[in-house]
Amino acid sequence: MNDILHESSKIQIVKRLLTYVKPYKLKVTLVILLLLIVMACNSVTPYLMKISIDTFVAEKNVKALILLGCGLILMNVFSMILSGIRTIAMSKITNQILVDIRHSLYTHIQTLSFNFFDNRPVGKIISRVVGDVNALQNLLNNSIVNLIPNVFTIILVICLMLILNPMLAGICLITMPLLLFAMFYIQIKADNKWKIFREHRSSLIGYTHESLSGMKVIQGFSRKYYAKDKFDSHIGNHANGFMTAVFTQDFFWPFLTAFRGLSMVILLGSGYLLSKQGNLSLGTLMAFFMYIEMLWRPIINLSSFYNAFVTSMSAGERIFDILDTKSDIVDEASIKALPQIKGDIEFDHVTFSYTNADIPALKNTSFKLKAGEKIALVGETGAGKTTITNLISRFYDPTFGCVKIDGLDIKDVTVESLRSQMGIMLQDSFLFSTSIKENIRYGKLNATDEEVVQAAKAVNAHEFIEKLEKGYDTDVNERGSRLSLGQRQLIAFARALIADPRILILDEATANIDTETELLVQEGIKKLMKGRTSIVIAHRLSTIRDCDKIFVLSKGKIVESGTHDELLKNHGYYYKLYSAQYSFLKQDA
Structure with missing residues (x-):
């Protein structure tokens, strides 16, 4: 047989x-x-x-x-x-x-x-x-x-x-x-x-x-x-x-x-x-x-x-x-493109597991974000922070519940129209083995050279690029190996900025930047976030103090939410995290 x-x-x-x-x-x-x-x-x-x-x-x-x-x-x-x-x-x-x-x-x-x-x-x-x-x-x-x-x-x-x-x-x-x-x-x-x-x-x-x-x-x-x-x-x-x-x-x-x-x-x-x-x-x-x-x-x-x-x-x-392998993320024939979004985001009782046998990475999670808000996700490793951003980007679909943008379930719009209005910055920013100019232009393929330069200037990358042998035409080698981690990250910031996304996700995006470089790039980040719904994941809590709201996650659940000052006054989980990093601030807090 x-x-x-x-x-x-x-x-x-x-x-x-x-x-x-x-x-x-x-x-x-x-x-x-x-x-x-x-x-x-x-x-x-x-x-x-x-x-x-x-x-x-x-x-x-x-x-x-x-x-x-x-x-x-x-x-x-x-x-x-x-x-x-x-x-x-x-x-x-x-x-x-x-x-x-x-x-x-x-x-x-x-x-x-x-x-x-x-x-x-x-x-x-x-x-x-x-x-x-x-x-x-x-x-x-x-x-x-x-x-x-x-x-x-x-x-x-x-x-x-x-x-x-x-x-x-x-x-x-x-x-x-x-x-x-x-x-x-x-x-x-x-x-x-x-x-x-x-x-x-x-x-x-x-x-x-x-x-x-x-x-x-x-x-x-x-x-x-x-x-x-x-x-x-x-x-x-x-x-x-x-x-x-x-x-x-x-x-x-x-x-x-x-x-x-x-x-x-x-x-x-x-x-x-x-x-x-x-x-x-x-x-x-x-x-x-x-x-x-x-x-x-x-x-x-x-x-x-x-x-x-x-x-x-x-x-x-x-x-x-x-x-013959079917994608888990499939556009139905009847769905339409997502119109230009404002940036409202809602999680409606969302549960998600990476495999059916896994313990859920996110459990019955609900929250709302208003367009233009800057929010932060904090918590221990494996708490579910990156899972939230993956679901917003629709890299995965929820096991239960739904994710909405501007009131629309993201399953009801095309993936292309959704992701084209989003910008994602990761800790390990991937660069292609081509020139710096082409890596920045990847965020907007029809961008002019002037737009590329302006994006680099906005995130303070222009100065170090100009010092390179061929400037913007310098090849970065495979995965950007000829550049430092901080330089790669700055180029990735410029790439995200030139894409002009309505929703911006920064997943440990400043983790590889030294303190001096971080101070230089903060102004660029503020420009990048202005007028956009921004979601920041950071273990360095000093980078999220100015967020409109902070969600504290633990074991797949949101255990606290509020501003930086509100969470410190509550003396809860966030307070413990903050105190562990800045023990010298305990008395002031």
Whole structure:
């Protein structure tokens, strides 16, 4: 039953791959036509050899032999030219199909919710987009280059053999059923081995990406030998998986060689007996030898194709597994875009768990924010602060309850229209490996150079940018590695400012800025927050004293709310947090 389901799965994968071929069906048809012409030219050669031996050689007709030889040369030159055109055309078609598949895969991944990325290492996702799509190249090329012409060749050769001598053809083909049985049996075994190999390869890529990303941690803790041992384990599994799959796959070739030799022996023996009886001419026997060679060559090619087919099916299965993954955050067909918002936010009895088995990260939480208010979220690690901002941004949907902006449930508006009016600043601000100018412009893609400079000046980033070698055109390297943490954060502030969001979220946004830099950037932050609903998460309580309201969270619940002064007077949870940071202020408080 599993094998039946597996074969059904392969058929479905092939059908889905064909949808990517459909836009190029006219070009593919032309390539197939060229292939058929080339194969027909090759297949007719042995028959012409039979005529030349049985007729022209026997009659010593030199003129006819010369004409036939010239004809064969011209036919082969013509075939070579068509073959070259076919190769170039097929390469272009295959490359474009791979581009289309990568576009589909990358575009779909961008629509997936955070749950998808929470449960998959980045390296494994990269393996799908790069490695698995590359694996499909062999399938697409081989399907046209090997499958169609070789199947056509086998059918044509068998037909010509039957026309020349049905009895001898039947005797020569007697080994074929046994060979097919051996081929399919071995390939089924090899299929499972290739699946295991690809899983090991995916794990290797995932670990390699992770270890290179965390190289500072590895070197900082002097764990290079520990990391090397883990890498050796992954690469050992990868190598063993490959060797096992190849060994199983290549076990077929001895059978192929044996059956090939056996078919030649059968042809020699039966040809001798038939020619002795006068039922077989020398030309026909020569033609059969050539046809047997022509028959075995496509069988070998088809065996190689099946190997590529099995490997590519595993790759296709993983690609379509991602394409079939549904996002938890989906825009319904009937919903509309969110109009320009004022910035009112309401949590209406919201409960949320990151997985069904988890203890809720947020429990029955309700609060309201007015447009333009500046509020702060404080509490211990894991209290639910970032969860609130994730729900406002609709990176996740509440398990129960709803989140409203300007009175509208955010599930009833498109994600694009919601997030385009929000700005998010994180503790670890991500910068792309391009220029500072382009990183700032990411907040507003059509921003002019002057707007970029003004945004940088507003957050006091202009001065240090101007001191760099190429100023705003300086490349920051991957993740902004050539800049300090504080400099990266300032550029991220400028990016958020130029986006002009109606709701601004600052999640520990000043944590990586030193005290002196923080004083410089405070004015920029005030400009950034002016007229916007702003939500600040900060462990450094000095940065939130001027907030209109402070929500204190503990274990997924809001336990206190009020202004800084009100919360200190209450001598509650916030007072304890504040006193722990500023013990010298206890008496004054």
